[in-house]
Amino acid sequence: MDRRLREASQKGDVHHLQSLIKEVPFLLSTVSLAGSNETPLHIACLSVHLEFAKEIIHLRPEFARELNQDGFSPLHIASANGDIEIVKELLNVDRNLCLLKGKDRRIPLHYAVIKGRKHVIKELLVASPDSAAEVTARGETCLHLGVKNHQFEAFKLLLENLKEFNKYGLLNNKDIQGNTVLHLATSTKQFEVVDLLLDENFVAKGTIEVNSLNKGGLTPLEVLLKESGDRDIEEILRTSGAVSAEHLQTSQQEGLPQSWVVPVQDPSNEQSSREQTRDDGPRSNSKKLQDFFKYNKTKDCPGKVRDTLLVIAILIATATYQTVLSPPGGVWQDTYWPDHNNSSSSDGIMSLRRIAGQSVMGTNNPISYGLFLVFNSIGFYVSLHTINFLTIGFPLQLELQISLVALIATYDTVMSAIAPNRGISLLFTIFSIVFPVFLPHITKLLRNHCKKPKFIIKICELFR
Structure with missing residues (x-):
């Protein structure tokens, strides 16, 4: 030019x-x-x-x-x-x-x-x-763009235009990711948009597909809960019939009309639903607190749950491994071999043989030390098994498993070394070899075939 x-x-x-x-x-x-x-x-x-x-x-x-x-x-x-x-x-x-x-x-x-x-x-x-x-090259309508850019007044104006020309079908259009306008509004927690879309006075009931699935297989409700949730938006969605994809699939398999399954409060937690339905009386503060923090597979993101379990497992592994470095009562600082001429201490009490570096508790109370050794080791091995289980598919998986095996070998070596009794040392060596090998099979068997005993359920009910 x-x-x-x-x-x-x-x-x-x-x-x-x-x-x-x-x-x-x-x-x-x-x-x-x-x-x-x-x-x-x-x-x-x-x-x-x-x-x-x-x-x-x-x-x-x-x-x-x-x-x-x-x-x-x-x-x-x-x-x-x-x-x-x-x-x-x-x-x-x-x-x-x-x-x-x-x-x-x-x-x-x-x-x-x-x-x-x-x-x-x-x-x-x-x-x-x-x-x-x-629509754009990414499948976005002007409604999608209004929500993505937080332009509520522009979105409201577009909605009024759709109402005038009876083009409400555009509200259920999906972008390239399979997201409807409702998916986007819930993911960014735009209360005004969700409230307007599901307002029966503005948009006719049944117009919005509240349980539409995006390419990730998530409904708008699940998208909201994945983003840490919003109580007000969640209430609006559930009132309008929003459910999880799992519950939606179950209702479809059973051949039930969707309107029949809408009133279900929490499809992922049957026990909670039964308790709410029973309504024996006002819940105690401790029960409310328990329900607030209780795991819910609809609300809680699997990734965050895995991260939490990893932190807990690492804390348990650290606490149990610490006993190797500092066993209860400590370790002997000197070596003492009593003989016929020197078999009692200054106060006349018989002294036991001891070797520097061995456990004081194991020398004075072998039975308690044996029990401590078993239960502490169970906690240690199970925590490492949990870490290995939760990191399946991670990069550098081989290196991580080698590190876990080395940690177990170090634990076993030190625990055997500080045991003052050869019998205890031998039993622990056998236990440390057998238990980690059979642990995955034991947990699988218990998880698949064993149910919680009735007496444990009754005890739990007493504390609620």
Whole structure:
């Protein structure tokens, strides 16, 4: 583009433009040959020079359809800037400019919604009501873009337009990730949007698919709970019939109408549901606290649960391994071998043989030491088994398993070394070899075939 023409466009100098055209009559015709897609009309729209834009439109109306190097037409630019007067002038050229697709297949309405230009949105929708149904290269409607960019007023205006033209079906359109507008609103916890979408006075009941699944297999309710949840939004969703994908699939397999299963409060926690249904009386504060922190597979993200279990397992492994370094009662600091001439202490009490570095507790009370050794080792081995189980599929899995085996070998070696009794040392060696090998099979057997004894259930009920 000619330097003088660019300067005139940036300043909005109409008189300078006219003098340049008188000097070079074909000046505007050479713009398209300059190698750049940018026209004086693009620059005028960026600089918001209405009169200059009018003059260019009058001289070369075809410039209104040109896309610049960034994929924007003059109407895209004016819509994003919110310049309603330039928008009107461009629409006078051709109302179909509303449907002109630019970068990522976005139309001018999309940019007006992204920026929240309400007056421009109204003008574009009047010019082309069908533009509300246009989608971007990522499958986004203008409704998706309004929610993603937190433009509630623009979203509300679009919703009113859909109501006027009876195009509520657009509310259930999915983007490239399979997300509806409701998925996006719940993931970003936009209470106003969710409340408006599920307001029966604004949107007819049953219009919104509250249990639509995205490509991740999640309903809007599950998307909300995955993002740590919001009690108010969750209440609105559940009141409107929102459930988890698992519960939705179960109801479909049973052939039940969805309306029959909506009242279920918590599909993932049958015990909680039975307790709420029974309603024997007001719950105690301890029961309320227990219910508040109780694990719920619908609300709690599996990744966060795994992280929590890993932390707990590591703490248990650390605490049990610490006993190797500092056993109860400590270790003997000296070696003493009683003989016939020296078999009692200064107070006349018989002294036991001891070796420096061996456990004091094991020397004085072998039975207690044996019990301590077994139960502490069970805690240590189970915690390491839990760590290994929770890290299945992680990168550097081989290195991690080698480290766990080395840790077990170190534990076994030290525990055997500080045991003062050869019998205890031998039994522990056998136990430390057999138990870790059979532990995965034992836990699998208990988990699959053994149920919680009834007396334990009754004891738990007493403390609630």
